[in-house]
Amino acid sequence: MNVMLVAMDVEAAELCRIMAEGLLYPVFQPIMDFRVRAILGYEALIRGPADSALHRPDQLFAAAARSGVALDLEHACREASLRAFAAQRLAGRLFLNVTPGCLLDHKMMNGHTRALLAELGITPNRIVIELTENQQITDLPGIHEALLHYRGRGFQIAIDDLGEGFANLRMWSELRPEFVKIDKHFVHGIADDRIKFHFVRAMQDLAEICNASLVAEGIERGDDFTCIRDMGIACGQGFFIARPETHPVRVLPAGIVAALGQQRLSLSPMMGGMPTARTLLRPIAPVPEDATNAMVIDRFEADPELDVLPVVHEGQPIGMINRHSMIDRFARPFRKELFGRKPCEMFMDHAPLVVDQHATIQELALMLALAPKHYLFDGFIVTGDGSYLGVGSSHDLMATITEMQISAARYANPLTQLPGNVPINEHIDRMLTAGSSFVAAYVDIDNFKPYNDAFGYRRGDDVIQTLGRLIGDIADERQDFVGHIGGDDFFVIFQSADWEMRCWQLVSAFAEAMNALLSPEERAHGGYMAENRRGELSFQVLPTLSVGVVRIGPGDFESHREVAAAASVAKKQAKKKSRDPASESLGGSVFVERRRPASGEGMNVLARALN
Template sequence: MRRVLDEGLLLPVFQPIVDLRARAIHGYEALIRGPRDSGLHLPDRLFAAAKAAGLALELERACREASLRRFAGLGLIGRLFLNVTPSCLLDPQLMNGQTQSLLRELGLPANRLVLELTENQRVTNLPGIYEALQHYRGRGFQIAIDDLGEGFANLRMWSDLRPEFVKIDKHFVHGIADDRIKYHFVRAMQDLAEICNASLVAEGIERREDFECVRDMGIACGQGYFIARPVLEPPRYLPPMVVQALDRQQISLAPALAGASRPQSARTLLRVIEPLPCGATNDQAIARFEADPALYVLPVVNGVHPVGMINRHSLIDRFARPFRRELYGSKSCEMFMDHAPLIVDQAASIQELAMMLALAPKHYLYDGFIVTGEGRYLGVGNSQDLMAKITEMQISAARYANPLTQLPGNVPINEHIDRMLLAGIDFVAAYIDIDNFKPFNDNFGYRRGDDVIQMLGRLIGEVVETRQDFVGHIGGDDFFVVFQSPDWEMRCWQLVSAFTERIDALIGPDDPGRQGYLAENRRGEMVFHALPTLSVGAVRIKSGSFESHREVAAAASVAKKQAKKRAREPGTPGGGNVFVERRGAAELAANQLN
């Protein structure tokens, strides 16, 4: 162990952490290995041997220095996540400025380092740890909690330490695509992260299905073997398999801009600014700003890949002091640039971009963001344009949502169906209508009728698979569901049954009759009216069988009429009905003409 430390035989390896919303590498976690072909190569044995020899703290110092030097030597982008134990945080050599000196020597700003608090030992001095973390935060470091849900990491530590990053233990990530319990655990963590203004990192992603599930949930970052294994020279750009998974065609289930003809993305905010090459000088950067008063930021690129951003006011302020231009004018522009700018892929949605800016440090609001395509620089965007676009989207969304249920109305329903048809995805269109609703509404009043409609809207949301199925409100007591879930027919029957139960509860025991009620008809005669029930008409939409939302809507309407007709047939038990239309578009059109 002594020889490993004295001869510098430690091997730092790095595993990329992907920003799933920006579709780019966010940074790397530094991991350590002992000498190859030795009993100390694996980290567990290495740290156990150090502890037995009384060299645990010295090993952590050596790991930290080796990782920092290797990271800087490779010229890796983004942030470096450094594992530290609670006892290491209180190490005098970490707090006395030695690490800051090393960072200055390597040219690494402190804001690119994330101290990842590992949980291989119990935290016994939480107030001391909290004080130490405040010390590091004051110097620009960020904090992460590792393995949430495993070991001693717990909600109290999250609440007390308020880390910028929280890593979800791989137990909850592996198999999440197939495990409803794990899914809801992570969803709860995500809700907490939004409240605490922290970014979640899903660790241990080994399967494509889990990667896609985590991405669709809106988790900020991902890490695991599916992306890349820890290696001495890690990838600088996303591997092709990861890009393919990110590019997998998705159909938005609840588009925020309901009236948009196409999804709004970061590309719509792109402004083309000629970037500076990383070899340019500070004098060249100032000359660009002086030549264009409207230019507020300058992106810096290495070839075609963005590496930094220079802020106009920050640079000019630095050079306003005496002799600064003479001292630093001929130096590289990298000296005063932000080495960790916000970089987003052109396909990132407006909602994802807004969330990234909301969770990012405040200076990103002024600097804006760099837009890339397949990792290549395309242009920049700013927060003012983003706010204008969001306002436009919110106004448009308000115009297209149903005011009673706030569900998407006719226009977004039609556009969603057209997107499904264009993508060539098989789905089921279900038209839902309440039977016996008008006499109920006339007798009990429109307020009670609205209660039934709102209840049905909530009930549909409970029955469908929210990640796959689109729910819309056509108007009045008519609803429309675009199912992608394979068990859609069972869900339709569940909806019919649950609606009958909810109606009984809504009417209440004090109202006359549990199966119906007496009320006047249009001729003033007292007649018995059955309680409202549901009719569901469903149509299987195969790829290429329908050309537009009009054909789908017409087929679903026919199926709904058949469901209502069968519900009225003598001998049919009450409680609603589901009818599945099995004819294609051509057959239905011919039938209507006849």
């Protein structure tokens, strides 16, 4: 027993020495934003001295708990992380791990943190309080009050791994954090595990409803990175992207940039190609970080059209200065005399929105929609391989989106508002040019004309609109393109891996929808009485779906005409299959062409014959 007490005393003394001498040091792991292909910020992870038994964080905090100084250690870690972050002038946000107990501690609420941030020149909107799950919340009203206190001062909130602690669905719904971190258990192996995939997909749906950004932690494999990227998860973190370092990377590694470049094609074709951040770029000459405030004021006064000035360090953007904010500050008495010769970084936004030149318009729009309001006025900085290229404005972004919407409406089907033939053909050609693998599905309604003739065009239009909505429901809006050829013909370009299941879901959902449109008597008989084409009264079966599917790999086809011809052949086979009595119980049919496609010339001959 005495030996144990002696060991605990030694451990406590070592812990006190480490805190007293300031020997704690943080390492920073980058968190990347998939939407704009840039580093969002860094998570601070604490370490003890390398030659100490308390080097690892689990050993540090276990010793602190045994010694009764856990809160003191946590405050020391927070200060060490903030000082190191400021000393390195790291860009973006800082994610600070905080336990619920520390969040409620008077030392967090007594103004010390605010004073420290002011001393270091870090604005609160750059700090994300990451609530860790190693404690359960016992005082939920107190947590709510504390969060209101910090949010009122500009801080943002993140909850850590979705696991056994407080970071569960109930707490997510009640705390409403800006960021939610997915536990690495669900991320590791997600590319090969359908259960994990659907768990994360459910989390993603909740995040959209709650207006939160998901961060996938523990990305260690290239396949998982690709899967997370293609799912549309907002942010990622893990060894595959970058390891925690004392001096972390400031731009995405070349391998990650290359992996991002292999992203699946956007779903919104546009004449001349999909606009990116580069198309919105204005090459404004930046100012260096050591430029004085007086120099910045002179730049603004010399150019009335200049709304923002980016600040760079060795070619990399580190901040943004807003014209109106700067001039307002210096309009006050003696401000020019007091601050004119000081470096401009004291008044710049240290966490501007920085995006890669290849970020799409859709990614930019989504990012701005979720970002703090001041980004709408400041715009965004555009980079290439991490180096400054220019500035983009929200006004130009909105104008481009409006132009895209007008273009989309011009070619949309008037009944369903889905993209018509021109956008469908453009998207197929873009997929073929990029060498992407995809699945083309031709969807057609069987027995539609008798129904339309018997019940009138209005009921017929209802059926077509219902089918359009059902296709939109089964398709993944992030990966799958839905088009309306005309009449009762639709075309779907799948990139979803589970496309075949989605096709059968569509067939089943359409059968249920048709059932709901009939009277109980007609449903009991499985159809209705109506005149056939010869004017004779006869029994008519309900409309059903035929779906013809063609799987397309790189180099299989040369143009949208060949793809359309192959899909038409598959649709005809699906219609033949639907006449089989065995298909009646299924309410429709799906035919998948599993043979290799014909040669390009053969498909051209077939396309001409079908036309």
